[in-house]
Amino acid sequence: MPRDHINELTAFLTVARERSFTKAAAELGVTPSALSHTVRGLEERLGVRLLSRTTRNVATTDAGEQLQKRVGPLLEQVSTELDLITSLGSKPAGSIRITCTDAAIELIFRPKLLAFLQKYPDINIEFSMDYAFVDIVAERFDAGVRIGEAIEKDMAATRVGPDWRFCVVGSPDYFHHHSSPATPHDLRRHNCINMRMMTAGGNLKWEFREPNGREVSFRFAGQTTFSNSMLVLNAAIDGVGLGYVPYDLAKPYIEMGQLVEVLSEWSLECEGPYLYYPNRRLHSPAFAALLEAMRYHL
Numbered sequence: 001m002p003r004d005h006i007n008e009l010t011a012f013l014t015v016a017r018e019r020s021f022t023k024a025a026a027e028l029g030v031t032p033s034a035l036s037h038t039v040r041g042l043e044e045r046l047g048v049r050l051l052s053r054t055t056r057n058v059a060t061t062d063a064g065e066q067l068q069k070r071v072g073p074l075l076e077q078v079s080t081e082l083d084l085i086t087s088l089g090s091k092p093a094g095s096i097r098i099t100c101t102d103a104a105i106e107l108i109f110r111p112k113l114l115a116f117l118q119k120y121p122d123i124n125i126e127f128s129m130d131y132a133f134v135d136i137v138a139e140r141f142d143a144g145v146r147i148g149e150a151i152e153k154d155m156a157a158t159r160v161g162p163d164w165r166f167c168v169v170g171s172p173d174y175f176h177h178h179s180s181p182a183t184p185h186d187l188r189r190h191n192c193i194n195m196r197m198m199t200a201g202g203n204l205k206w207e208f209r210e211p212n213g214r215e216v217s218f219r220f221a222g223q224t225t226f227s228n229s230m231l232v233l234n235a236a237i238d239g240v241g242l243g244y245v246p247y248d249l250a251k252p253y254i255e256m257g258q259l260v261e262v263l264s265e266w267s268l269e270c271e272g273p274y275l276y277y278p279n280r281r282l283h284s285p286a287f288a289a290l291l292e293a294m295r296y297h298l
Helices: 003-018 021-028 032-046 062-087 102-119 172-177 184-189 229-237 247-255 285-294
Strands: 051-053 058-060 094-100 123-129 143-147 155-159 164-170 194-197 206-209 215-218 243-246 260-262 273-278
Touching: 003 021, 003 032, 003 051, 003 062, 021 032, 058 062, 094 102, 094 285, 102 123, 102 229, 102 243, 102 247, 102 285, 123 285, 164 206, 164 229, 164 247, 184 206, 184 215, 194 229, 229 243, 229 247, 243 247, 247 260, 273 285
Parallel strands: 094 123, 094 143
Antiparallel strands: 051 058, 143 273, 155 273, 164 243, 164 260, 206 215
């Protein structure tokens, strides 16, 4: 394929992904007018309109959407193959983008991150904190972190942590003014700190296992709602109310006496976290190194 054809396709795919000539031009290091001229040349050569342009928005036409879906992964694969070739005989290098929760960053990556970055100084990692079920292919992430049951069938996955146990915690000062709950039903009389999670239909459900083994879940009222686990944890430490967080996240504060766990006999374990990534994509040396460093051995 002629080089100018590849340049045209790269230009179109960048504009289609960013939905903006200005942002795409900045990424490619050209002017918006030059980029517009390149895309127009591709449209004229193919004899079909690929982008619908207005003064405010840029969107793909039906033909443009088909081209993006069919050609985009192929060019991405070519780029990956070239990276693999150029990296032979050299240390792993490049950028890795990961979408995950704050709890995953704190519990999975943080304990190993410094040693990994020191071992591979030419690798850059970008973490994007998100509790939504992000489409990592569409959003151009290399990987994400989820528990096993939430991973799509067409994804590959590597275990990166042990099973998680969720716990209910509050500060000693909070329990100085409020009695400890004996069962999860008693939490209705407490100020519960909620976490907003739209993929769970609103606030995150608090899940428990009854003595007979049956799993139950509740949503409780409270004065505060946050968007991630660390904020819930901090609010519990401050005495705002009771929080529902991964036990390993709360453990250091429990051991220091800043938090008290209740209802431990009702706590529920869930399958541990996995690093998931597209099945069809070959690993770059940088990603392969990260995968091996983060792998959890049962």
